[in-house]
Amino acid sequence: MNHLSEAVRWLLDAATWSGPTGLGVRTVEHLQYTLVAVLLSAAIALPIGLAIGHFGRGKNVAVAGTGVVRALPTLGLLTLVALFTGLGLTAPMVAFITLAVPSIIAGAYSGVESVDPRVVDAARAQGMNGWQTLLTVQIPLGLPLIIGGIRLAVLQVVGTATIAAYVGAGGLGVPLFLGLRTNDYPLLLAASLVVIALAIVLDGAFDLAQRLIRRLPGFA
Amino acid sequence: MKPRSRGPLAVVAAALLLTASGCAGGSDPLANSPAGGVDEGTLVIGSQQYYSNTIIAEIYAQLLEAAGYDVERDFEIGQREVYASELTNGNIDVFPEYTGALLQYYDPAAGSGTPEEVYEALTESLPEGLTALEPAEATDQNEFVVTPEYAQEHDLVSIGDLAGVDDVVMASSPEFETRPFGPEGLREVYGVEVELQVIDDSGGPLTVNALLDGEVDVTATIYSANPAISEHGLVVLEDPKGLLPSAHLVPVVSDDADDEARAILNEVHSLLSQDELLALNSRSVNEQAAAEVVAREWIEKHSLLD
Known part of the structure; x- marks a missing residue:
């Protein structure tokens, strides 16, 4: 009885991936939750983080605030929100966004802050206003760190998205929890392997994006 | 700043190796805790x-x-x-x-x-x-529990009465679908078809809320000793054919x-x-x-x- 080889054999079986509750559907759900959660988080967190970096104010509040938010147990938050919103995707999404926002804020203000102040001064001396400095100097030069924050958020959410299954919302948590509860370690392991593979692929994609950006003229 | 190029990959690879070596022993990974760690007596x-x-x-x-x-x-x-x-x-x-x-x-x-x-x-x-x-x-023990309103609306006394009801959504644990008294047992013994909605809090507040709000019609996770039954006047469906284990x-x-x-x-x-x-x-x-x-x-x- 080798759980790992059984898990791999199960993963290689085409029947595993097909059907309305197959692993294929679960994987797509899992990716969707991750991407939607990170996109919504970026929409919230990027403006905040960029503003903090650009104006150089509010960083202490942001550090303290994101620290507190990061300490929230995600499963507890999910349960609490689900008590108000009921079942479905809302509660998991709120939990994932809460998880992702701090990393993106931190990445954004670190990125803007990392730009050499002399470069920013030079931009202003040439007559650029605040928006122009932000859009054409601070964001492009800080982009690797800004993307780094998003990259971290993606990794955190792709790993945590399994708990959507706690309220029956699908994703790779479904086979994972089922395997855990029924002593089916190959199933548990197989679901974990798919989560790990997703994390590696997504992380690799971001790594590539960060490298490419460094090669572009005008970017850090 | 240098990119952390191989860091995450290396960690994942190490974790995989650990998993593999842990399993290669061939025994249950949870069963190998040392015996005799506690004093006799x-x-x-x-x-x-x-x-x-x-x-x-x-x-x-x-x-x-x-x-x-x-x-x-x-x-x-x-x-x-x-x-x-x-x-x-x-x-x-x-x-x-x-x-x-x-x-x-x-x-x-x-x-x-x-x-x-x-x-x-x-x-x-x-x-x-x-x-x-x-x-x-x-x-x-496992029971199938409904709200008094739902029981009245569909004239429910025992589990079998659910057979005449369409689109029954049942709150369950993840493992419920694999149990002998799960969906298959329900179909074979009582002719009841249910759609499962997993709520994994063992009949806790999420399950009770979902039942009271009508998000689910029946629960399989509110057990017979759950205080929520008397608190909300919930109806425990009778099990004359002994599907659910005592x-x-x-x-x-x-x-x-x-x-x-x-x-x-x-x-x-x-x-x-x-x-x-x-x-x-x-x-x-x-x-x-x-x-x-x-x-x-x-x-x-x-x-x-x-």
Whole structure:
């Protein structure tokens, strides 16, 4: 009885991936939750983080605030929100966004802050206003760190998205929890392997994006 | 800043290697904890990750301590799949268990039946070295529960009455679909079709809310000793064909528990009526009292230490 080889054999079986509750559907759900959660988080967190970096104010509040938010147990938050919103995707999404926002804020203000102040001064001396400095100097030069924050958020959410299954919302948590509860370690392991593979692929994609950006003229 | 190019990949690779090597031994990764880590003569008491079970275990612990036993509390160790191997190989000496549910673990093919038949079958299927003592009157078993409004609307008394209802959504645990009394059992025994909605909080507030709000029609995770049933006047559907396994509370002990210890545990279970169990659970759920407080009050109420 080798759980790992059984898990791999199960993963290689085409029947595993097909059907309305197959692993294929679960994987797509899992990716969707991750991407939607990170996109919504970026929409919230990027403006905040960029503003903090650009104006150089509010960083202490942001550090303290994101620290507190990061300490929230995600499963507890999910349960609490689900008590108000009921079942479905809302509660998991709120939990994932809460998880992702701090990393993106931190990445954004670190990125803007990392730009050499002399470069920013030079931009202003040439007559650029605040928006122009932000859009054409601070964001492009800080982009690797800004993307780094998003990259971290993606990794955190792709790993945590399994708990959507706690309220029956699908994703790779479904086979994972089922395997855990029924002593089916190959199933548990197989679901974990798919989560790990997703994390590696997504992380690799971001790594590539960060490298490419460094090669572009005008970017850090 | 340099990119952390290979860091994450290396960590993942290392984790995979660890997983692989852990499994290559071929045995259950959870079963290899060292035996004999505890002094001879110490009674290790376990409990499920379930507040009600922990209260019973705490009652055992306090009474055994008072009788002069060295007691180690190994509480809140997951569900049966996680701790059963520890029980089987003697690392845990005393565990509050449930007759039908434990029987189904050791003998998945076991049918249901009267509580006496279930207890009889359990004593036969327990591995060597484990003994099931006297079961209590109290049960904490799977039930199918609906709101009074839903029961009235569809004229429901027993589980079979659900057969005439369309689009029944049932709140369940993840493992419910694999159980003999799960969707397949429901279809075969009662001709009832249900759509499952997993809510993984063991009949906790999320499940109760979903039922009261009509997000689900029936729950499979609100057990018979759940205080929510009386609090919200919920209707427990009758099970005339005995689909659901009875689950009377029963102490399961290893050979390390001597006759005196067994007598103490049997006395506890002779006092555990359904109302007593509901009162213990309600004290925990509705008043947030800690297990050791609930246990101490119960022992005092029954003058077990006088």
